[in-house]
Amino acid sequence: MLDIFTCAFWSEYGQLLLQGVRDTAVMTGVSTVFSYLLGLPLGVLLVLTADHGIRPCRAVNRCVGWVINIGRSLPFLILMIAIMDFTKLIVGTKLGVRGAVVPLVVSAAPFIARMVETALNEVDAGVVEAAQSMGASTFQIVWRVYLPEAMPSLILGGSISIITILAYTAIAGSVGAGGLGALAIQYGYQRNVPAMMLVTVVLLVVLVQILQSVFSRLSTRIDKRLK
Amino acid sequence: MSRSIIQIQHLTKVFPTSSGDLTALDDVSLDIQAGDIFGIIGLSGAGKSTLVRCMNLLERPTSGTILVDGRDLTTLSQRELRLARRDVTMIFQSFNLLMQRTCLQNVCFPMEIAGVSKARSRERAQALLARVGLADKADAYPIQLSGGQKQRVAIARALATDPKVLLCDEATSALDPTTTSSILSLLKELNQELGVTVVIITHQMSVIEEICSRVAILDGGVVAEQGDVQSIFSSPSTDAARRLVYPGGVRVEQVPPSSRAVRISFNGGTVYQPLIASLAIDCGVKVNILGADTRDISGHAFGTMLLSLPEDPNDAAKALSYIRSQPNITAEEVEYHA
Numbered sequence A: 001m002l003d004i005f006t007c008a009f010w011s012e013y014g015q016l017l018l019q020g021v022r023d024t025a026v027m028t029g030v031s032t033v034f035s036y037l038l039g040l041p042l043g044v045l046l047v048l049t050a051d052h053g054i055r056p057c058r059a060v061n062r063c064v065g066w067v068i069n070i071g072r073s074l075p076f077l078i079l080m081i082a083i084m085d086f087t088k089l090i091v092g093t094k095l096g097v098r099g100a101v102v103p104l105v106v107s108a109a110p111f112i113a114r115m116v117e118t119a120l121n122e123v124d125a126g127v128v129e130a131a132q133s134m135g136a137s138t139f140q141i142v143w144r145v146y147l148p149e150a151m152p153s154l155i156l157g158g159s160i161s162i163i164t165i166l167a168y169t170a171i172a173g174s175v176g177a178g179g180l181g182a183l184a185i186q187y188g189y190q191r192n193v194p195a196m197m198l199v200t201v202v203l204l205v206v207l208v209q210i211l212q213s214v215f216s217r218l219s220t221r222i223d224k225r226l227k
Numbered sequence B: 001m002s003r004s005i006i007q008i009q010h011l012t013k014v015f016p017t018s019s020g021d022l023t024a025l026d027d028v029s030l031d032i033q034a035g036d037i038f039g040i041i042g043l044s045g046a047g048k049s050t051l052v053r054c055m056n057l058l059e060r061p062t063s064g065t066i067l068v069d070g071r072d073l074t075t076l077s078q079r080e081l082r083l084a085r086r087d088v089t090m091i092f093q094s095f096n097l098l099m100q101r102t103c104l105q106n107v108c109f110p111m112e113i114a115g116v117s118k119a120r121s122r123e124r125a126q127a128l129l130a131r132v133g134l135a136d137k138a139d140a141y142p143i144q145l146s147g148g149q150k151q152r153v154a155i156a157r158a159l160a161t162d163p164k165v166l167l168c169d170e171a172t173s174a175l176d177p178t179t180t181s182s183i184l185s186l187l188k189e190l191n192q193e194l195g196v197t198v199v200i201i202t203h204q205m206s207v208i209e210e211i212c213s214r215v216a217i218l219d220g221g222v223v224a225e226q227g228d229v230q231s232i233f234s235s236p237s238t239d240a241a242r243r244l245v246y247p248g249g250v251r252v253e254q255v256p257p258s259s260r261a262v263r264i265s266f267n268g269g270t271v272y273q274p275l276i277a278s279l280a281i282d283c284g285v286k287v288n289i290l291g292a293d294t295r296d297i298s299g300h301a302f303g304t305m306l307l308s309l310p311e312d313p314n315d316a317a318k319a320l321s322y323i324r325s326q327p328n329i330t331a332e333e334v335e336y337h338a
Helices: A007-049 A058-073 A076-082 A084-091 A096-121 A125-133 A138-173 A180-190 A194-222 B048-054 B078-087 B103-114 B118-131 B147-159 B177-194 B205-211 B229-234 B239-245 B275-283 B313-325
Strands: B004-017 B020-033 B037-041 B063-068 B088-092 B165-169 B197-202 B214-219 B222-228 B261-269 B288-297 B300-308 B329-334
Touching (some): A007 A138, A007 A180, A058 A096, A076 A084, A076 A138, A084 A096, A096 A138, A125 A138, A125 B088, A138 A180, B020 B037, B020 B048, B020 B197, B020 B214, B037 B048, B037 B177, B037 B205, B048 B165, B048 B197, B078 B088, B088 B147, B103 B118, B147 B177, B177 B197, B197 B205, B214 B229, B214 B239, B229 B261, B229 B300, B261 B288, B275 B313, B313 B329
Parallel strands (some): B165 B197
Antiparallel strands (some): B004 B063, B261 B300
């Protein structure tokens, strides 16, 4: 165990670990961006088309809800394998960082849609009604009322989403994607280097801690209800 | 010559519920004159909020027409309706300010919606905040304000698009009596300065008394009575009106057995006449006050008193004719029901 403090360990694995952190960061970051590009509009759509929303439409609401539930009911590992052909179609490969992004997005977007839905539902219906009474259009209500008013909650939801995606990248690592998860499995488990297992786990823990505290602080700082 | 700013004709609103249709408003017709302060009063569940939401079509009526300044809102397209809503703005019981925006940004909000330039809307918002007495709170967030201050910001915001009508949905119900008074007098001032028609929805008679010139009484989705506040206060002709004007007030059942009772109404004499004292002095007849509920509406005395007449029929007749001879007082004998 003590060999993590030796130069030999770091000269052998330092480069790998650095690459692992980089891959994990890229997979997490890129997947989070694309998941929000997909999940945020879906979440908004769910809120607008709900029975008490400003554009109620039961058919759309049920359809979107149904698709989201299907996406959320598949465990990530199974989904990743199940859609491999689709992944290859989109990014040209089933493997590596690129291959991991597609299943990560497919898996996280529905999760994010629900997260966004919950955050937007916290916005006081009276404030939305006030905006309607001033003649605001649906777009204006989304852009100038729902999103800014829900921003602290959206950011907290963001921390949950990004940490979930980070955890998924480790799973993806076991099926050919790179990153810290892959290192933990290949070296820590298959080649039996316990120090690698320890270091990757510590790095993941540190990443999660950093993400959580950055997002929490940001949410608190921008929330004008806490002054 | 005044003109109608809001005319509601045969308005009906039915909400379908799982346990059958609920008729919130039933054939309501109202006529609100430009420049008025019009009160709509009713107990909770009477349909007040639904009615006021029909005036800017936040609720679409099941049938009937809503004319605002001569235009039927129910026939407008979505786009036209959004434009029309700038003329009929609203304040709310829970203020409904944007919590993530400063007061100034809140007042700018309707102007952003309307596409007013940033510089112009900031300038106008400053002026409006100054008008409602909150110039120094421009950069404060709603969480830092008291209820009364929040409602002032909401009023400034509602006036931003220079509306013809300001709808107030229980706007003072969440405020203490002193703050309520100050908000009501602000509304009255704005009504006089800007000529904006004010429609006040409330369940508090005191609010109507304080600033309204005309009132409609809503009861179970139906307009029970509408007219001048003074005439409705002095002689409420329906049960719904009496319940509101004299809540828990004088009832015939309070008359003790074996005596005759008379209900007298003060119909707005300029001074509150010392009727009972002068009755005793001028006629030598003593009467019992069984109950009284009188109030002062802009310097005029209104209300009723229930008197028990003396047992002696001559004294009773004397007292009755004396009371009837007084100006601004009407008397009706009330039967006692065992």
